[in-house]
Amino acid sequence: MNLIKPDFTYCSDIKLIKRIEGSSRILEEFPDYLVDESRLSGNSVETIFFPETTSDVSAIMRDMHKRGLRGCVSGARTGVVGGAVAMNVDCVISLSGMNEILGFDNKSICAQCGVTLDELDKHISDNIPGMFYPVDPTETTSSIGGNVASNASGARTYYYGPTRNWVNAITVVLADGSVLDLKRGDVVADGRRFRIELPGQPETTFEFPNHKYPKVKNTAGFILAENMDAIDLFVGSEGILGIITKVDLRLIKKPSNRLYTVIWAESEKQSVDLVKAIRSSHILNMLAIEYFSPEAIAVLKQRRMYEGSSSTVAKIPYDAIAAIFIDCVYKDDSELSDISAELEIILHAQKRSLDNTWSGMNDSDLKRMKQLRHALPETINMIITERKKDNPNIHKLSTDFAVPDGMLETMLETYHKKLDKSGIEYVIFGHIGDNHLHVNMLPKTEKELLLAHELYVELAKDAVRLGGTIAAEHGIGRFKRHLMPIQYPPEMLDAMLELKNIFDPAGLLNPGVMLPD
Amino acid sequence: MKIVCLVKEVPDSEAKITVENGKIKETGVKFIVNPYDEYGIEEALKIKEAGGEHQVFILTFGTERAKKVMESAMALGADEGFLVADGSAPDCDSHTTAKVLAAALNKIGFDMIFCGKQAIDDDSSQVGVRVAEMLSLGHASVVNKFELTDGKVKVERQIQGGQEVIEMPVPCVITCQKGLNDPRYPSLKNIMAVKKKPRTVFTLDDIGLSADDVGVNGSFVEVTKFEPPLEKAPGRVIEGEPEDTAKELIRSLREEAKVI
Numbered sequence: 137m138n139l140i141k142p143d144f145t146y147c148s149d150i151k152l153i154k155r156i157e158g159s160s161r162i163l164e165e166f167p168d169y170l171v172d173e174s175r176l177s178g179n180s181v182e183t184i185f186f187p188e189t190t191s192d193v194s195a196i197m198r199d200m201h202k203r204g205l206r207g208c209v210s211g212a213r214t215g216v217v218g219g220a221v222a223m224n225v226d227c228v229i230s231l232s233g234m235n236e237i238l239g240f241d242n243k244s245i246c247a248q249c250g251v252t253l254d255e256l257d258k259h260i261s262d263n264i265p266g267m268f269y270p271v272d273p274t275e276t277t278s279s280i281g282g283n284v285a286s287n288a289s290g291a292r293t294y295y296y297g298p299t300r301n302w303v304n305a306i307t308v309v310l311a312d313g314s315v316l317d318l319k320r321g322d323v324v325a326d327g328r329r330f331r332i333e334l335p336g337q338p339e340t341t342f343e344f345p346n347h348k349y350p351k352v353k354n355t356a357g358f359i360l361a362e363n364m365d366a367i368d369l370f371v372g373s374e375g376i377l378g379i380i381t382k383v384d385l386r387l388i389k390k391p392s393n394r395l396y397t398v399i400w401a402e403s404e405k406q407s408v409d410l411v412k413a414i415r416s417s418h419i420l421n422m423l424a425i426e427y428f429s430p431e432a433i434a435v436l437k438q439r440r441m442y443e444g445s446s447s448t449v450a451k452i453p454y455d456a457i458a459a460i461f462i463d464c465v466y467k468d469d470s471e472l473s474d475i476s477a478e479l480e481i482i483l484h485a486q487k488r489s490l491d492n493t494w495s496g497m498n499d500s501d502l503k504r505m506k507q508l509r510h511a512l513p514e515t516i517n518m519i520i521t522e523r524k525k526d527n528p529n530i531h532k533l534s535t536d537f538a539v540p541d542g543m544l545e546t547m548l549e550t551y552h553k554k555l556d557k558s559g560i561e562y563v564i565f566g567h568i569g570d571n572h573l574h575v576n577m578l579p580k581t582e583k584e585l586l587l588a589h590e591l592y593v594e595l596a597k598d599a600v601r602l603g604g605t606i607a608a609e610h611g612i613g614r615f616k617r618h619l620m621p622i623q624y625p626p627e628m629l630d631a632m633l634e635l636k637n638i639f640d641p642a643g644l645l646n647p648g649v650m651l652p653d
Numbered sequence: 654m655k656i657v658c659l660v661k662e663v664p665d666s667e668a669k670i671t672v673e674n675g676k677i678k679e680t681g682v683k684f685i686v687n688p689y690d691e692y693g694i695e696e697a698l699k700i701k702e703a704g705g706e707h708q709v710f711i712l713t714f715g716t717e718r719a720k721k722v723m724e725s726a727m728a729l730g731a732d733e734g735f736l737v738a739d740g741s742a743p744d745c746d747s748h749t750t751a752k753v754l755a756a757a758l759n760k761i762g763f764d765m766i767f768c769g770k771q772a773i774d775d776d777s778s779q780v781g782v783r784v785a786e787m788l789s790l791g792h793a794s795v796v797n798k799f800e801l802t803d804g805k806v807k808v809e810r811q812i813q814g815g816q817e818v819i820e821m822p823v824p825c826v827i828t829c830q831k832g833l834n835d836p837r838y839p840s841l842k843n844i845m846a847v848k849k850k851p852r853t854v855f856t857l858d859d860i861g862l863s864a865d866d867v868g869v870n871g872s873f874v875e876v877t878k879f880e881p882p883l884e885k886a887p888g889r890v891i892e893g894e895p896e897d898t899a900k901e902l903i904r905s906l907r908e909e910a911k912v913i
């Protein structure tokens with residue numbers, strides 16, 4: 137069946153829904169609800185709603201729809217692209233109070249959208265032994281609704297894919313307050329066509345063009361594919377089609393034996409060669425492959441030198457110039473021996489040995505290694521904070537591009553060539569297994585800041601030219617709308633806009649997010 | 654020199670500890686090398702790497718399960734591992750634990766002994782010093798600087814208002830504090846090499862002790878029960894006019910929380 141048909145179900149009394157009112161009071165006492173981690177500044181609003189159920193959200197949307205009010209859909213506000221910033225809106229719908237686990241069995245869990253990843257993990261480990269939710273966006277205080285709305289991914293996406301792959305079912309409240317329950321497999325496009333029937337409206341057809349999406353993880357705009365599931369219209373929709381209130385997620389058996397290893401490399405080229413060898417090995421079962429560039433290692437070494445042995449940054453071997461981190465699954469001791477032998481061969485081919493590794497099998501080992509990874513953005517932010525003292529306009533620019541297998545080296549070469557020429561300080565790190573590296577540009581002056589913005593667009597074009605994406609995991613939000621035409625031809629952008637107009641013709645939900653004007 | 658590092662098996666600092674019927678529930682908990690013991694192992698390895706005829710031994714007292722932790726400790730680069738395995742280990746107090754370790758040390762021989770300043774599970778901070786006393790050795794605890802020259806040890810420890818410097822001959826016992834060094838991470842090579850190194854498991858009998866010496870029988874202290882820390886009570890919002898809320902706040906801090 138290809139008919140998407142929401143209903144008006146039970147809706148709460150709007151007067152009874154928790155809220156904070158008054159734009160000046162909100163600005164003074166609750167400014168945090170107006171921004172997300174992008175630190176983009178928005179405007180204040182008349183009302184912040186705190187719904188607790190799907191019926192509450194339905195009541196809010198019905199009321200807003202009647203009055204033509206625009207709203208900002210706000211999860212845990214950890215987004216970095218400005219999706220949950222109150223900008224050109226009349227109210228904020230904060231989903232932070234919708235944090236109940238609604239049910240679970242031994243292979244799935246159903247939660248309200250405001251449940252955080254930390255809470256979800258805790259609930260699973262307390263109640264569903266041996267199982268886990270495998271997607272691991274670094275920010276564990278993010279909400280599961282936000283994760284679904286932005287199709288979040290993490291290091292382990294290399295093996296398990298993005299959030300999308302784990303969503304069994306969702307409940308969405310649309311702009312008119314109607315409610316849509318979608319279970320994977322129930323509503324599927326007929327080729328490239330959905331029929332949509334909103335309450336009190338004639339049926340419409342949404343037909344989309346054939347488009348070849350990049351073969352990489354991708355959160356830029358809607359992913360419209362032949363015979364797609366209607367759920368996937370909403371996964372990654374960044375709150376512009378509806379408010380996801382309830383999510384049913386698939387769980388998987390937690391791999392019990394894990395080997396975590398940092399491999400210290402002598403150069404970037406050696407790291408890339410190691411990654412290629414690791415990826416093509418049939419013996420290694422990798423959940424994640426992460427990268428620290430020479431610039432990243434230098435930043436960490438510097439911090440360590442500055443802070444001494446009390447630093448949270450471990451002492452990095454002096455001959456280490458770059459590093460990769462791998463998270464590997466094994467069944468038993470004999471498989472562990474095989475893995476070690478395989479890594480020895482791979483390292484030997486690069487004139488390195490197993491001596492150039494740090495390894496461990498426990499959670500505390502993982503934590504120590506993760507500390508290195510966490511210390512990196514932390515240190516970068518410290519550097520930027522210092523620069524802001526001289527010039528408050530200064531901020532870092534972080535890319536989120538990914539390119540297909542085979543284009544990794546070309547992309548890295550491009551990064552270095554253009555960034556070195558610009559003179560802007562930069563650090564590269566991230567999900568190298570997925571050819572998805574974050575370039576952090578750290579401008580020192582206003583002039584460099586301007587240059588960094590220009591360079592950002594140029595690098596986005598390069599990524600797309602190499603068959604990649606402008607937004608692999610963070611989404612588009614308000615920050616990257618101007619980049620959408622780089623990745624999509626006009627007919628695709630038109631189709632995305634048409635989809636938005638069918639579900640939210642008045643533009644009440646997250647105006648200014650994802651789609652270019 | 655035979656350098657012996659005492660290593661205790663403790664729950665992973667990342668583990669979630671639950672208490673059931675007054676006992677710690679161990680299912681699902683992973684066990685690790687006591688982090689403070691790693692400073693001792695590092696110091697021992699540094700002595701060895703500086704040159705000379707040295708061997709680094711790991712000595713652990715625990716149940717059979719502790720073999721894994723002994724091996725993890727060996728993976729840092731030690732030459733040989735010893736485990737005194739006995740089911741009574743969890744019921745042993747510091748005195749009994751030290752008795753077992755001292756007996757094992759006598760069996761394997763030693764020229765220098767390192768251990769952590771305390772174990773992160775029971776925080777007793779006594780075992781190293783008790784071992785030294787039982788073996789009539791000099792000791793220094795909570796050490797953050799160590800030097801070995803011509804068979805003489807010079808250590809420093811932080812005390813109120815400054816550093817204390819102690820010199821003594823080897824053999825002696827040093828309990829190690831954070832800051833002493835940077836414990837290394839095991840390399841995959843050393844992890845895999847452990848299986849090829851000598852690992853000995855002693856019974857009590859092997860070290861000349863019997864069931865009467867250990868566990869509840871040999872201990873002065875008996876742990877009667879464990880209790881989880883109190884759950885944090887939810888916060889309370891006091892509403893009303895400032896004069897009333899201030900009064901109510903003072904009253905509840907004084908009468909309910911009893912903090913003023």
Ligand SMILES: Cc1cc2nc3c(=O)[nH]c(=O)nc-3n(C[C@H](O)[C@H](O)[C@H](O)COP(=O)(O)OP(=O)(O)OC[C@H]3O[C@@H](n4cnc5c(N)ncnc54)[C@H](O)[C@@H]3O)c2cc1C
Nearest residue numbers: 211212213214215219274279281282283285288289375380
């Ligand atoms: C330090 C740090 C590290 C990060 N690492 C990663 C990472 O590894 N991978 C990754 O993918 N992201 C990462 N992020 C970005 C962010 O955590 C994710 O995008 C996350 O999914 C956002 O969830 P949230 O609940 O905070 O959503 P918000 O920031 O509140 O919102 C994000 C977007 O989703 C919409 N939205 C939120 N909830 C709903 C809902 N219930 N229904 C409909 N729309 C909704 C909002 O309107 C907005 O457009 C990181 C952020 C930080 C600060």
